[in-house]
Amino acid sequence: MSLKFRVxxxxxxxxxxxxxxxxxxxxxxxxxxxxxxxxxMPPEFIQAMAWIKVAAAEANGMLGHLPAKRAKAIAxxxxxxxxxxxxxxxxxxxxxxGSGTSSNMNLNxxxxxxxxxxxxxxxxxxxxxxxGQSSNDVVxxxxxxxxxxxxxxxxxxxxxxxxxSVSRKARQGRGLVKxxxxxxxxxxxxxxxxxxxxxxAQLDSAVARLxxxxxxxxxxxxxxTAVGTGVNADPKMTILACRHLAKATGxxxxxxxxxxxxxxxQDHLVELSGQCNxxxxxxxxxxxxxxxxxxxxxxxxxxxxxxxxxxGSSIMPGKVxxxxxxxxxxxxxQVMGNHATVSIAGQSGSFQxxxxxxxxxxxxxxxxxxxxxxxxxxxxxxIDGLKFNKARMSEALARNPMLVTALNPVIxxxxxxxxxxxxxxxxxxxxxxxxxxxxxxxxxxxRLLDPARLTA
Numbered sequence: 292m293s294l295k296f297r298v299x300x301x302x303x304x305x306x307x308x309x310x311x312x313x314x315x316x317x318x319x320x321x322x323x324x325x326x327x328x329x330x331x332m333p334p335e336f337i338q339a340m341a342w343i344k345v346a347a348a349e350a351n352g353m354l355g356h357l358p359a360k361r362a363k364a365i366a367x368x369x370x371x372x373x374x375x376x377x378x379x380x381x382x383x384x385x386x387x388x389g390s391g392t393s394s395n396m397n398l399n400x401x402x403x404x405x406x407x408x409x410x411x412x413x414x415x416x417x418x419x420x421x422x423g424q425s426s427n428d429v430v431x432x433x434x435x436x437x438x439x440x441x442x443x444x445x446x447x448x449x450x451x452x453x454x455x456s457v458s459r460k461a462r463q464g465r466g467l468v469k470x471x472x473x474x475x476x477x478x479x480x481x482x483x484x485x486x487x488x489x490x491x492a493q494l495d496s497a498v499a500r501l502x503x504x505x506x507x508x509x510x511x512x513x514x515x516t517a518v519g520t521g522v523n524a525d526p527k528m529t530i531l532a533c534r535h536l537a538k539a540t541g542x543x544x545x546x547x548x549x550x551x552x553x554x555x556x557q558d559h560l561v562e563l564s565g566q567c568n569x570x571x572x573x574x575x576x577x578x579x580x581x582x583x584x585x586x587x588x589x590x591x592x593x594x595x596x597x598x599x600x601x602x603g604s605s606i607m608p609g610k611v612x613x614x615x616x617x618x619x620x621x622x623x624x625q626v627m628g629n630h631a632t633v634s635i636a637g638q639s640g641s642f643q644x645x646x647x648x649x650x651x652x653x654x655x656x657x658x659x660x661x662x663x664x665x666x667x668x669x670x671x672x673x674i675d676g677l678k679f680n681k682a683r684m685s686e687a688l689a690r691n692p693m694l695v696t697a698l699n700p701v702i703x704x705x706x707x708x709x710x711x712x713x714x715x716x717x718x719x720x721x722x723x724x725x726x727x728x729x730x731x732x733x734x735x736x737x738r739l740l741d742p743a744r745l746t747a
Contacts, residue, residue, distance in 0.1 A: 321393035339437035341373035350531035368405035389646025391430035423524035461487035515550030561637035568630035571623035578616035598676035
């Protein structure tokens with residue numbers, strides 16, 4: 292932007308706005324009042340809000356509430372913003388008025404300016420662009436729409452990509468027996484396929500939960516206007532606008548059954564945050580399993596080897612670290628923290644309006660983007676290139692004293708415990724100690740202590 296300014300006026304008086312800015316007085320006042328974080332509303336939120344402006348303008352034009360040329364000019368300008376143009380014109384801080392009015396008016400002012408430039412018509416931000424709408428219904432509708440689009444187009448595909456990678460790797464581990472662990476201590480044998488099947492089940496559950504939550508994100512309170520009653524809005528506008536959005540997005544967008552609930556409470560987005568939190572918990576478990584399996588290479592478990600992607604130390608030459616699982620774990624920590632924010636913000640619905648909408652939208656969108664990137668990175672840069680150390684697994688398995696559990700039904704728990712302790716203390720194979728301390732034949736011991744048999 293240039294350093295030249297123009298004078299604009301509103302109900303509070305005159306103020307200066309950058310000469311080439313498309314926005315006007317309300318946006319500029321928001322910039323003065325909310326110079327708090329430097330964080331802007333996410334582009335996905337702005338684009339979703341622009342799609343809603345397109346739908347509302349076309350609906351109001353069809354219903355005769357806006358002259359056809361004016362409605363067309365508004366829709367054209369809003370469509371350009373929805374496609375990602377003029378992104379630098381939306382500088383309002385996340386931490387603003389709790390209804391998101393500043394962001395809504397920022398968009399209204401930009402659309403009005405663009406529509407005027409393109410059509411020559413006098414377009415008013417409130418009377419025309421915001422016709423039949425309020426920040427109180429537009430902002431929650433935009434938050435839901437942006438979240439629904441990201442969930443269906445970004446997170447779920449990335450999650451399914453990760454699921455496919457884990458499935459392929461599980462098949463490679465079929466029949467490969469290793470030591471199972473509980474409390475990080477040696478336990479009964481398990482196959483690699485069985486171990487990874489737990490990850491698959493976690494991911495499948497996450498997909499199912501997110502898909503179920505996604506259905507409720509499609510119910511928009513658009514048309515509720517100020518408090519949910521729909522004052523100054525044609526009820527037909529809501530129906531037509533949602534039909535337009537459904538056609539444009541391919542999602543089953545529909546009016547909220549109860550606009551009072553959808554504006555005063557943000558339970559659907561809190562639910563989405565909870566499902567993102569659940570996925571973060573699952574990804575953290577998978578990332579940490581990978582870190583343990585990869586630990587070593589000499590003094591750790593070293594059961595698997597992650598792809599070597601970069602130097603791991605500025606002082607220790609040759610050191611390689613599990614960088615992708617670490618990065619994913621940090622994403623999970625961020626998402627868990629965001630869930631706390633959304634939970635607190637979600638209960639801040641006093642009477643007919645939630646007054647923490649911008650921070651709910653910001654964190655919801657960040658969660659979806661972060662988790663999607665984490666899933667694709669974990670798949671492509673960790674799981675796909677994971678190699679199993681069969682020799683190390685077999686060596687550890689042969690010395691696992693917990694195999695003695697298979698002898699419990701034959702010799703009893705107490706005798707089995709004595710054998711396990713002695714084998715561990717003498718660092719000897721369990722089968723040798725069991726042969727000395729029982730009357731079982733070598734053939735019987737081999738059958739009873741066969742690790743593969745114990746995983747069946």
